[in-house]
Amino acid sequence: MERSLSGKIIVKGKIECLTGLHVGATKENMEIGAIDAPVVRDPVTREPYIPGSSLKGKFRSLLEKALAKQPNRNIGSDVKVHVCSNKESANNCEVCRVFGSTGKKEGEKEGSNFPARLIVRDSYLTSESVEKLSEIDTGLQYTEWKFENAIDRVTSAANPRQLERVPKGAEFSFELVYNVEDTSKAEEDLKNLKLAIDLLAMDSLGGHGSRGYGKVKFHYDCIKGIPVEYLKDETKGQIREVKSLDEIKEVLEIFKNGTSAKGQ
Numbered sequence: 001m002e003r004s005l006s007g008k009i010i011v012k013g014k015i016e017c018l019t020g021l022h023v024g025a026t027k028e029n030m031e032i033g034a035i036d037a038p039v040v041r042d043p044v045t046r047e048p049y050i051p052g053s054s055l056k057g058k059f060r061s062l063l064e065k066a067l068a069k070q071p072n073r074n075i076g077s078d079v080k081v082h083v084c085s086n087k088e089s090a091n092n093c094e095v096c097r098v099f100g101s102t103g104k105k106e107g108e109k110e111g112s113n114f115p116a117r118l119i120v121r122d123s124y125l126t127s128e129s130v131e132k133l134s135e136i137d138t139g140l141q142y143t144e145w146k147f148e149n150a151i152d153r154v155t156s157a158a159n160p161r162q163l164e165r166v167p168k169g170a171e172f173s174f175e176l177v178y179n180v181e182d183t184s185k186a187e188e189d190l191k192n193l194k195l196a197i198d199l200l201a202m203d204s205l206g207g208h209g210s211r212g213y214g215k216v217k218f219h220y221d222c223i224k225g226i227p228v229e230y231l232k233d234e235t236k237g238q239i240r241e242v243k244s245l246d247e248i249k250e251v252l253e254i255f256k257n258g259t260s261a262k263g264q
């Protein structure tokens with residue numbers, strides 16, 4: 001199976017926190033005497049951010065459920081996810097061809113990986129939010145903390161802990177890059193991406209969603225299509241830009257007349 005690149009579709013915008021957001025840091029990054037559950041931060045600027053992997057994982061799991069993909073791979077602690085185990089089935093799967101698969105059939109030496117068509121960048125606070133959050137006085141940098149009292153359902157013992165979160169109202173810049181490889185599937189893929197984004201708005205990002213954390217809203221700044229021909233020679237091909245994923249058909253037009261449509 002040949003994979004060729006017709007171009008890129010770049011989706012940019014902002015993620016607005018409608019409630020406090022907790023995207024947790026790993027235990028290794030915790031400082032002694034620190035808050036029980038800190039948020040993940042950029043090691044250089046110390047600003048909280050949303051790792052691309054967290055956002056991508058959330059999109060993927062929401063889409064798997066919405067498209068009723070059967071979970072078939074155990075990833076530990078009784079958690080099963082859906083992964084197509086070879087390139088051919090991944091290419092025909094609405095989830096795996098967008099989010100990738102690391103398939104490996106028994107007896108295969110090389111994994112039959114299908115690299116994701118979608119790249120999800122890390123999302124950083126907008127400069128306006130950095131400024132706004134610098135002014136809040138919580139003793140923490142850019143964040144607030146909240147006591148959560150979890151009750152053990154069996155022993156009834158209280159387990160109070162401090163959760164750090166990015167306050168409501170904060171905004172992060174997001175960027176998604178979709179590789180246009182198969183123009184016949186691109187429209188469906190981008191519709192599914194929009195579905196995942198819409199579902200996330202009705203779900204939650206990060207931890208403690210059932211306690212009200214992580215309600216987010218996506219605001220689009222632009223959706224831009226850039227054919228490879230244009231990158232090679234600006235007099236050939238053209239860029240097209242729209243304001244919403246509902247207008248994605250218009251962007252995809254510029255890839256249909258392309259000469260780089262081999263491998264389909």
Ligand SMILES: [Zn+2]
Nearest residue numbers: 083084093096
């Ligand atoms: Zn699949």
